[in-house]
Amino acid sequence: MAQLIDGKAIAARIRAEVQADVERLKASRGLVPGLAVVRVGEDPASKIYVTGKKKAAEEVGFHSWEHALGADITQDELLARVRQLNADPAVHGILVQLPLPKHIDAERIIAAVSPEKDVDGFHPVNAGRLSLGQPGLRPCTPFGAMRLLAEVSCAPAGKRAVVVGRSNIVGKPMALMLLQADATVTICHRKSDLPREVAQADILVVAVGVPELIQGEWIKPGAVVIDVGMNRKADGKLVGDVAFQAAAQRASAITPVPGGVGPMTIAMLMRNTFIAASGGV
């Protein structure tokens, strides 16, 4: 049986580390990090996530603000709100919860956030910095996944890493971070021969959004498996993109869903906001 990677416990430790850093920053510079979360419309999942982020922010000692805006807000009104937060010196981190309503051009909104306050790491400047191997704010989910690898003493250097999924918010930055850490990286998508590619992976990261797409039998014995997927079943239960039970028979370590990558995303958001407040990367 694989070692279970306890993202929930590791995330709690990271939040405690950030809390201690916040206390030091307050004492030395009288500075309290501030996180503004912008939510548009009434998507119930977004509401739950944003509440979780706000709770975490308050626990670590940040100032936090939730800007809940109506689904009928115009693009220009939303841009104006982002610019107002860019200009507010008490706000060090800005997160615009995705997805946004269809009439809003999400790319334009993301690009309007000041790169220095872009604690999601989604701005083209931060994406560019990552691809160039330069310091910058990193997307929280892959940042958290890298930390999980470190926690199980899995050093990517020289290993074969396979990332399934190539989204701009998870798969692509994940692959770039693994490359930065000297893994040999393969990125898979709809046209890939998944069983063949997955079988090569010493490190497997899956971010697709298809319940239990990855079969346990495909997994290389001893692999470390990070399951980013979050799929809600009809009975309300969450399942990942990896068939967990079968995969755990072959992997050396594996993240559960829930309790794996999800809590790490929020913990790394706290870390990024602290970084943004304390002078950047």
Ligand SMILES: NC(=O)C1=CN([C@@H]2O[C@H](COP(=O)(O)OP(=O)(O)OC[C@H]3O[C@@H](n4cnc5c(N)ncnc54)[C@H](OP(=O)(O)O)[C@@H]3O)[C@@H](O)[C@H]2O)C=CC1
């Ligand atoms: N735990 C957390 O904190 C977070 C979890 N998530 C979860 O991670 C998952 C992925 O999210 P996200 O990256 O935003 O998703 P996207 O829908 O943006 O991207 C999905 C990717 O998976 C690929 N894909 C889809 N179906 C298949 C298939 N059958 N075979 C191979 N590849 C496939 C797509 O390929 P192609 O490019 O060819 O279309 C695409 O690259 C979701 O379950 C989401 O809920 C997301 C963010 C944070």
Ligand SMILES: Nc1nc(=O)c2c([nH]1)NC[C@@H]1CN(c3ccc(C(=O)N[C@@H](CCC(=O)O)C(=O)O)cc3)C=[N+]21
């Ligand atoms: N601008 C933006 N930034 C994001 O980071 C962002 C976003 N938009 N939109 C939605 C996705 C999703 N996301 C998650 C955060 C926490 C959990 C999490 O804590 N999950 C728990 C349990 C969740 C539950 O039980 O419902 C777990 O996996 O254990 C999951 C997913 C951040 N996202």
